[in-house]
Amino acid sequence: MKKIYGVARNEAAEILCQVDAYPPPESFKWSFNNTAETIDMPQSGYRVHAEQASSLTYTPVKELDYGTIMCWADNVVGQQKEPCVFHLIAAGKPEMPYNCSLVNQTSESLEVDCAEGFDGGQRQWFVMEIYDLQSHALLANVSSKLPIFTVNGLDAGLLLKIVIYATNMRGRSEPILLQAYTLKAAEKQTGKSDRSDG
Numbered sequence: 001m002k003k004i005y006g007v008a009r010n011e012a013a014e015i016l017c018q019v020d021a022y023p024p025p026e027s028f029k030w031s032f033n034n035t036a037e038t039i040d041m042p043q044s045g046y047r048v049h050a051e052q053a054s055s056l057t058y059t060p061v062k063e064l065d066y067g068t069i070m071c072w073a074d075n076v077v078g079q080q081k082e083p084c085v086f087h088l089i090a091a092g093k094p095e096m097p098y099n100c101s102l103v104n105q106t107s108e109s110l111e112v113d114c115a116e117g118f119d120g121g122q123r124q125w126f127v128m129e130i131y132d133l134q135s136h137a138l139l140a141n142v143s144s145k146l147p148i149f150t151v152n153g154l155d156a157g158l159l160l161k162i163v164i165y166a167t168n169m170r171g172r173s174e175p176i177l178l179q180a181y182t183l184k185a186a187e188k189q190t191g192k193s194d195r196s197d198g
Contacts, residue, residue, distance in 0.1 A: 006091035006121010006170075009060055017071035017084045018053040025073035028054035031083075034067030041069075058088065066090055093171035094120040097147045097164055100176050107156035107183045114147035114164060117173065124168040133159035133179065157184045 007013040019025060028048055030041035046056040052073070060066055070083035095117030104111040112128060128149040130140040139160070140151045147164065154160075162178040 003085070004087045004089060004121055006089050006119075007058075007060055008091050008170075009062070009065075011091075012057050012059045013088060015056045015058060015069060015071075015086050015088075016053060017055070017073075017086075018051075019073040019080065019084070021052060021073055021075055021080070023075045023077065024052055025054075025075050027074045029072045029074065029079075030054070030056050031070050032058075032067060033070065034064050036064060060088065060090075089121050091122050091170050092120040094118065094122075094124045094166035094168050094173045096173035096176055097126060097166055098176070100147075100164055100178060102178065102180050104150075105180065105183060107185050108154050109150065109152040110154070110160075110180055110182065111150045112148075112162060112164065112178065112180075114176065116147050117166060119166070120168050120170055122168040122170060124166045126164065126166050127172075129163040130154070131161040131163070133161045154182045156182050158182045 005013045005015060017028065028046065030046050032039045032041060041056060045058070046054055048054045054071060056069065058069065066088050069086045069088055072080045072083045097114035097116055100112055100114040102110060103113050126144050126147040128142045129138060130151060131138055139154060142149050142151055158181060160180045160182065162180055163175045164178070165175040166173040
């Protein structure tokens with residue numbers, strides 16, 4: 001279940017609270033908390049679904065509209081002890097990937113694996129650009145849902161500059177820069193090499 005929602009001002013967020021309860025919930029309660037106050041959300045702002053879930057549509061308008069949203073379910077036994085907690089943050093650019101490593105290289109291909117940073121509260125994807133270090137020509141541009149990249153069809157014996165970044169609807173992260181090379185014909189190398197995080 002999603003716990004952090006990145007939302008711009010005047011943009012609606014649909015927050016889903018799903019519980020596993022027996023007997024099934026009869027009702028739900030939602031509240032909002034920021035640094036200044038706690039507010040119970042009106043029933044007109046959320047729906048209860050048959051599959052033990054409720055969804056709240058919430059639209060931040062000003063800075064104090066960002067904070068923590070909590071949801072409790074009630075059944076004949078009583079109210080849920082610990083609420084489901086969601087954090088509403090201002091949507092932003094993603095953080096850059098980190099721990100990028102060249103894990104496999106041949107005379108015509110290479111593979112780079114990274115760990116993903118915070119997504120800025122929105123769905124992100126990853127881009128790797130490969131440049132010839134001497135001519136500065138763009139050799140490959142690859143997008144991926146995960147920060148794991150494989151590129152084939154490169155020429156042997158090239159020095160390469162690799163640029164990797166994350167992107168979402170709000171913009172792109174700072175890039176990670178790596179230097180690599182394709183092996184000369186008849187060489188092959190696997191295993192992790194040193195990495196650069198900036």
